[in-house]
Amino acid sequence: MAVTTGKPFVETNRVIGPGQTYAKIDDSVLSPVLLDVQRTPRWWWIGFGISLAFLAMYLTSIVHLITTGIGIFGNNIPVAWGMPIINFVWWIGIGHAGTLISAALLLFRQPWRTTINRFAEAMTIFAVVCAGLYPILHLGRPWVFYWLLPYPNTYGLFPQFRSPLDWDLFAIGTYASVSVLFWFIGLIPDMASLRDRAKLPFQRLLYGVLCLGWTGSAKEWQRYQRAYLLLAALSFPLVLSVHSTIAMDFAVAQVPGWNNTIMPPYFVAGAVFAGFAMVLILAIPLRRAFGLENLITMRHLDNSAKLMLATGMIVVYGYLLEIFIAWYSGVEFERYMIWNRMFGDHAQFFWALILCNFVAIQPLWLRSVRQSPIGLFIISIIVSVGMWLERFVIIAVSLTKDFLPSSWGDYVSTFWDWALYLGSFGLFSTLFFLFIRLLPSIATAETKETAYHYSHHKIDPYEDIRAEVFQEVSA
Amino acid sequence: MSMTTVGEPGHMTRPQRPLHGVAAQFGTVDDLMAAAERVRDAGYTRTDAYTPFPVEDLDEALGMKPTRIGWIVLAAGVLGGLGGFFMQWWANTSYYPLIIGGKPLNSWPNWIVIMYELTILSAAFTAGLGMILRNGLPRAYHPIFNTPGFEGASRDKFFIAIEARDPQFDLRRTTAFLESLGPERVSEVEA
Numbered sequence A: 001m002a003v004t005t006g007k008p009f010v011e012t013n014r015v016i017g018p019g020q021t022y023a024k025i026d027d028s029v030l031s032p033v034l035l036d037v038q039r040t041p042r043w044w045w046i047g048f049g050i051s052l053a054f055l056a057m058y059l060t061s062i063v064h065l066i067t068t069g070i071g072i073f074g075n076n077i078p079v080a081w082g083m084p085i086i087n088f089v090w091w092i093g094i095g096h097a098g099t100l101i102s103a104a105l106l107l108f109r110q111p112w113r114t115t116i117n118r119f120a121e122a123m124t125i126f127a128v129v130c131a132g133l134y135p136i137l138h139l140g141r142p143w144v145f146y147w148l149l150p151y152p153n154t155y156g157l158f159p160q161f162r163s164p165l166d167w168d169l170f171a172i173g174t175y176a177s178v179s180v181l182f183w184f185i186g187l188i189p190d191m192a193s194l195r196d197r198a199k200l201p202f203q204r205l206l207y208g209v210l211c212l213g214w215t216g217s218a219k220e221w222q223r224y225q226r227a228y229l230l231l232a233a234l235s236f237p238l239v240l241s242v243h244s245t246i247a248m249d250f251a252v253a254q255v256p257g258w259n260n261t262i263m264p265p266y267f268v269a270g271a272v273f274a275g276f277a278m279v280l281i282l283a284i285p286l287r288r289a290f291g292l293e294n295l296i297t298m299r300h301l302d303n304s305a306k307l308m309l310a311t312g313m314i315v316v317y318g319y320l321l322e323i324f325i326a327w328y329s330g331v332e333f334e335r336y337m338i339w340n341r342m343f344g345d346h347a348q349f350f351w352a353l354i355l356c357n358f359v360a361i362q363p364l365w366l367r368s369v370r371q372s373p374i375g376l377f378i379i380s381i382i383v384s385v386g387m388w389l390e391r392f393v394i395i396a397v398s399l400t401k402d403f404l405p406s407s408w409g410d411y412v413s414t415f416w417d418w419a420l421y422l423g424s425f426g427l428f429s430t431l432f433f434l435f436i437r438l439l440p441s442i443a444t445a446e447t448k449e450t451a452y453h454y455s456h457h458k459i460d461p462y463e464d465i466r467a468e469v470f471q472e473v474s475a
Numbered sequence B: 001m002s003m004t005t006v007g008e009p010g011h012m013t014r015p016q017r018p019l020h021g022v023a024a025q026f027g028t029v030d031d032l033m034a035a036a037e038r039v040r041d042a043g044y045t046r047t048d049a050y051t052p053f054p055v056e057d058l059d060e061a062l063g064m065k066p067t068r069i070g071w072i073v074l075a076a077g078v079l080g081g082l083g084g085f086f087m088q089w090w091a092n093t094s095y096y097p098l099i100i101g102g103k104p105l106n107s108w109p110n111w112i113v114i115m116y117e118l119t120i121l122s123a124a125f126t127a128g129l130g131m132i133l134r135n136g137l138p139r140a141y142h143p144i145f146n147t148p149g150f151e152g153a154s155r156d157k158f159f160i161a162i163e164a165r166d167p168q169f170d171l172r173r174t175t176a177f178l179e180s181l182g183p184e185r186v187s188e189v190e191a
Helices: A022-034 A042-068 A083-107 A111-115 A117-137 A142-148 A164-197 A201-210 A218-251 A263-289 A298-329 A332-343 A347-359 A373-400 A415-438 A444-456 A463-469 B029-041 B069-095 B108-134 B150-154 B171-179
Strands: B019-026 B047-050 B158-163 B185-190
Touching (some): A022 A164, A022 A415, A042 A142, A042 A415, A083 A111, A083 A117, A083 A218, A083 A263, A083 A415, A111 A298, A111 A444, A117 A142, A164 A201, A164 A218, A164 A444, A164 B108, A218 B108, A263 A298, A298 A332, A298 A347, A298 A373, A332 A347, A332 A373, A347 A373, B019 B029, B019 B171, B029 B047, B029 B158, B150 B158, B158 B171
Antiparallel strands (some): B019 B158, B047 B158
């Protein structure tokens, strides 16, 4: 299935596998992109075809939604926020790991970020696209979504700036556009590389235009690096604010189970948790398919797994604190909400969530599990399911039984809820398949810089010690 | 501008065209850094280096001034934040005053999130687009691409160019000087 000859490789715990040169890094990353269309590997066509099928389901659901109305969803009163908002929060959370890798790890000078930041940023953007469409589709009249924006209009109206729902619009709008900008700026030097390597006229034109005429001069790099650092410094607080703002959609409301000050940090941790799970879900097949095991090494998988474990345990702390606060508040509605969550009609979802987000991540304490791509892949999928269940429990289960028993209700999702949700995977994976075919999935310029630093300065003083202690395992 | 050809054996004679400068190609970062310092110390000012990845301190080695993009970004961020405040203040107190939740019209704590996001939005776009525009991008043509083997500058080669508009530029002397720095090759670059 791999593009490469399928030669045996040796797994390594170094950030960059041994024996790399600048030219080798270029070749291993850029040659799959520059392949002739006819030589596109078969696995790509199969994956892309399946993605397109799901995308068709997504578009069908949207057409049905717009022509019929949101009555096709399971939403009701009292559960006015059903799967569209659950899926919105789920998707946007996934994006957060990408920004964290590209921005926070850059600021903390973590050299291992360089080979995984590109596709993680792509993941961010595509997840934000999937997420951002949900609230718009959920509006009822999606074609007038621009009423949310403050613009001069003949109605003399302005959006309600005191509402967290409007804060959301600004947070997600800023997040989406800054993420695209950050990604594009990172791509410029690599597109210049592609321009210089490309043979086909179409590729020369595409990458020649997209690289904007980049020469790689010292003055260009000087401004580039400053701008990139500033973008990272701006993106880091931005990513923290985005999920905090989404958490405030809930925390500012009075619904038991929502009105809780722990929500913003707890949501951010959950987002990073789900995001690293998705990074692993994408990285493990990607490195295998493109033969990039020397650039996306066991070190990256191991570190991502550690971050997943750490943020997962913060999320578990959030679950415990929710229970404690419900009891400590002395409010009977809060206490009932927790009782209902743990032992009520939908209790199975709560316990499934504990199983997925708490029990399933415990093996990550073991190094042998963190060194097993298959094990990490399975755990990451379980975590993704768990994080969806978490949003279901917070959003739908809290709304079913809030204050007055006379206004309690139930929530049952419909066919179209699931068609739109599964279809959104099609949108995500279609974009991702196009990305890995048309753009370099690893930032080559940054990887070369890291390789240079490793050969000259040993930026990671523990690198040699680790290489000795950690047995390099053959796969 | 000197228009004589370099009197080297094997050097092609061709119709003279305006010259952008002379470029030297190096195979390693260390050779490039040593050469850059000597180019600077020799008093050349219209110079630039071309590398496949950012090389630390290369700008200083070539005697470049630090970039001022940080100050522009700071100003844009402050303006974005203030703009966000006044947009909400004006809309909520003058243009469409509406009392929500018993709060005063000038209930600024509610506006912090949008101010924060607009600060980041304007600062980030100023950083990104500012870098692109101040670097003269998008650019349809740059004479440095006429350098033979310049496609290596995005792969594994490192170039230093001394431009013909440098006051000290003299084709013969500058070429000889660059050749003394131990390059892999030295080429004339047509404009």
